Amino acid sequence: MRSTHLITGALWGGAYLALSLAPLGFVLLTHELSGTPQPGRSFWTELSVGLGFVGLAMMCLQFALTARFPWLKAPYGSDVVYAFHRAISVVSVVLVLLHPLLLFVTRWEQMKQRPFTHPWPFWLGTASVVALLALIVVSVRRKQLGISYDAWRRGHAVLAMLAVALAVAHVLLVGHYLAEPWQRALWLVYTGAFVLLIAYVRVLKPMLELRRPWRVRSVKPELGGAVVLTLEPDGHAGLRFAPGQFAWITLWDSPFSDREHPFSFSGSAEKKDGSVEFTIKELGDWTRRVREAKPGQRAFVDGPFGALSADRHRDAAGFALFAGGIGITPMLSHIRTFADRGDARPLWLFYGAKDWESLPHREELVQRASSMPSLRVVFVLGTMPGSASLANLPANVRVQSGMITRELIDAHAPEIREWSRSGKRLECFICGPTPMMNAIEQHLSGLGVEMGDFHAERFNLV
Numbered sequence: 001m002r003s004t005h006l007i008t009g010a011l012w013g014g015a016y017l018a019l020s021l022a023p024l025g026f027v028l029l030t031h032e033l034s035g036t037p038q039p040g041r042s043f044w045t046e047l048s049v050g051l052g053f054v055g056l057a058m059m060c061l062q063f064a065l066t067a068r069f070p071w072l073k074a075p076y077g078s079d080v081v082y083a084f085h086r087a088i089s090v091v092s093v094v095l096v097l098l099h100p101l102l103l104f105v106t107r108w109e110q111m112k113q114r115p116f117t118h119p120w121p122f123w124l125g126t127a128s129v130v131a132l133l134a135l136i137v138v139s140v141r142r143k144q145l146g147i148s149y150d151a152w153r154r155g156h157a158v159l160a161m162l163a164v165a166l167a168v169a170h171v172l173l174v175g176h177y178l179a180e181p182w183q184r185a186l187w188l189v190y191t192g193a194f195v196l197l198i199a200y201v202r203v204l205k206p207m208l209e210l211r212r213p214w215r216v217r218s219v220k221p222e223l224g225g226a227v228v229l230t231l232e233p234d235g236h237a238g239l240r241f242a243p244g245q246f247a248w249i250t251l252w253d254s255p256f257s258d259r260e261h262p263f264s265f266s267g268s269a270e271k272k273d274g275s276v277e278f279t280i281k282e283l284g285d286w287t288r289r290v291r292e293a294k295p296g297q298r299a300f301v302d303g304p305f306g307a308l309s310a311d312r313h314r315d316a317a318g319f320a321l322f323a324g325g326i327g328i329t330p331m332l333s334h335i336r337t338f339a340d341r342g343d344a345r346p347l348w349l350f351y352g353a354k355d356w357e358s359l360p361h362r363e364e365l366v367q368r369a370s371s372m373p374s375l376r377v378v379f380v381l382g383t384m385p386g387s388a389s390l391a392n393l394p395a396n397v398r399v400q401s402g403m404i405t406r407e408l409i410d411a412h413a414p415e416i417r418e419w420s421r422s423g424k425r426l427e428c429f430i431c432g433p434t435p436m437m438n439a440i441e442q443h444l445s446g447l448g449v450e451m452g453d454f455h456a457e458r459f460n461l462v
């Protein structure tokens, strides 16, 4: 299973590199074929054009990275693909910027003569670069600029489409490297793929979602300022997911509205009635409104996505789960699914929160521990509750104060260190606030767990 993901991951990486660099290859090939450089086009001019082409190809590929193709994200997980999307966008912007910069430097004498009389293609290229820079500034500074997530998301899509459309128009009108039919065909393929991706994401996918609506079955309050939203399929069989995966939910809007939010499934993957459950913490406008959803209300679900799942590690001997606050949802889905499947492999759950009352699903976890000997739960709290709350807890439930430290993990689950020494397969899943996730990754490394054996789901994609 793991080697399949490694191979597909490497193949996708190779395909990405090939598609990004293909335009540069074609520029070089054209040079080879034409034999002599065209008059007035120095090495620097050609390099600038090549870099611009690669930057543009990478901009087009950004749409594929965020188009939510489960087969594309499966080898890495969504958070890794989004992190790559963010990091590589900086590289593509640098390449795109180098294109005009090199031209300015090498043709400065020519360009400064008549600065405002440049032809149309020049202004289209300039407008594309401006749209791209605006896209980056707004994305990096969204919170400081006070832009809501939903407004940012729509603006991001518009600016990205504009930047690519203007850049493609610039390339077509400049017309260099478009003399031969195969050169035109190359750009037609890139542009066509870009248009098809937009049509798929904005039109076809929402249409498919419309044909598979869901209904709200119930909304129930849960500890820690959360609610449990249960949805049931309306006229179809529902979906299959693996524990730990997530889906994008639309309530109050149509799938065309683009007002959807990602949530991990918190229910069992083995439910027979097709219903799906999400535990949602009230954080902002949309999540605060969820408690007002009415039974029978229409909803849309796009999923499943995500790679934080025990089902990807069927040969693992056990799992260590680390949750902070609402990060419990993918872990709860695992515990419930393991219980339904009668899977008796050991599960260690380290669950951190502010206090006893901020632990969504605490009561169920205590109950499950008493009937699931393979489950060991350690609640790690900022503030300890009174002794009355701790009376009658099963022996496999512990409550500790402070933070999840390396010593604490080692004290409650010495098997983690022992197994990593002896080579027995243990997989670790982490979900919670970013500082906690980073710290736990370090603790696990310190305990000898290999990097490939711990996996994280980050709830803050942006």
Ligand SMILES: Cc1cc2nc3c(=O)[nH]c(=O)nc-3n(C[C@H](O)[C@H](O)[C@H](O)COP(=O)(O)OP(=O)(O)OC[C@H]3O[C@@H](n4cnc5c(N)ncnc54)[C@H](O)[C@@H]3O)c2cc1C
Pocket (backbone or CB within 6 Å): 078, 148, 149, 150, 246, 260, 261, 262, 263, 264, 265, 278, 279, 280, 281, 282, 283, 284, 285, 286, 287, 288, 326, 329, 330, 457, 458, 459, 460, 461, 462
């Ligand atoms: C893979 C994944 C799984 C998640 N699972 C859960 C879960 O099981 N339970 C839970 O309570 N929360 C979960 N979240 C977080 C949840 O999506 C956000 O809290 C929610 O979308 C906030 O929306 P809002 O409009 O109420 O808040 P806002 O005030 O708009 O946003 C608060 C912050 O949440 C983030 N956010 C907002 N909307 C989105 C969005 N559509 N996509 C990504 N991030 C967003 C932004 O960083 C924003 O600054 C998950 C997030 C991801 C990425």
